[in-house]
Structure formats: structure tokens, C-alpha cells
Amino acid sequence: LPSNNASFGRSSQSAQQLAMARLRAVEHGRSTVVATTSGISALVLPDGTVVVRSGLYESAVLTAALPRRTALTVATRYGDRVEQVLAALLLVPVFVGLRRRGRPEPADRQGPFVEDRSEPVGARPASAV
Secondary structure (H helix, E strand, C coil): CECHHHHHHHCCHHHHHHHHHHHHHHHHHHCEEEEEECCCCCECCCCCCCCECCCCCCCCCCCCCCCCCCCCCCHHHCCCCHHHHHHHHHHHHHHHHHHHHCCCCCCCCCCCCCCCCCCCCCCHHHHHC
């Protein structure tokens, strides 16, 4: 992954770029080489382990034996489609709720435990007075 972190100076941006490269290595199950002009350069294993790295503004030649993998991960095979399907599934309950929200309740639907009382609650019969 080529990167030019020169404009970030000595901020934490170069470390963040390396962290993102480590995540991509794990996501795709591939060794990753991060080559920068002035930031942190590194060699990363498929599990995200940094084998060797340079410092900021440090001229270096990094060497290591990195495994080569040919198997495809879910992320490599399907890309963004996994996230798109999951996002769509999360929206289904929202749309179902919105559809139900707009419908009026049927007039005859009172629930299973509602009694029909013609007198107000607490009223006593006339003979009891």
C-alpha cells in the first residue's frame, strides 16, 4: 500500500494509516507491504502482525519472508455486498414499523381482557344505597 504521509508531519496519522493496513491484511488474509515516503513503512502478516517497521522520517530497507496466500476470504470474495445485505436486513423492521404506524386500528379491536361496562367504574346499584 503506497502512502504519502508527508503532509501529516509527526502527528498520529501515520500510525493510523498503518493500523488501517493491518486491518486490511486481516480482512483479505494477505501479507501487506506499507511503503511511505516519510511515514511508517511496514511489512504485515495476514493476521495483522507487524513483522518489521520503520519510524517516522527514517530511511530504511525492510526485508522479511512474507507468506503468500491464494485462498479468498469472505471480504475478498464478496466485497461490500456483505455490508449492503446486512444494512438492507436492518432496514426491514424499520419499513414494517412505518407501514403499521400509518394504519388506523380496527374499531372492533379492543384487546382480549377488555369488558363491556355500561356503568361507570365504581358505581353501585340503586338497591345498595
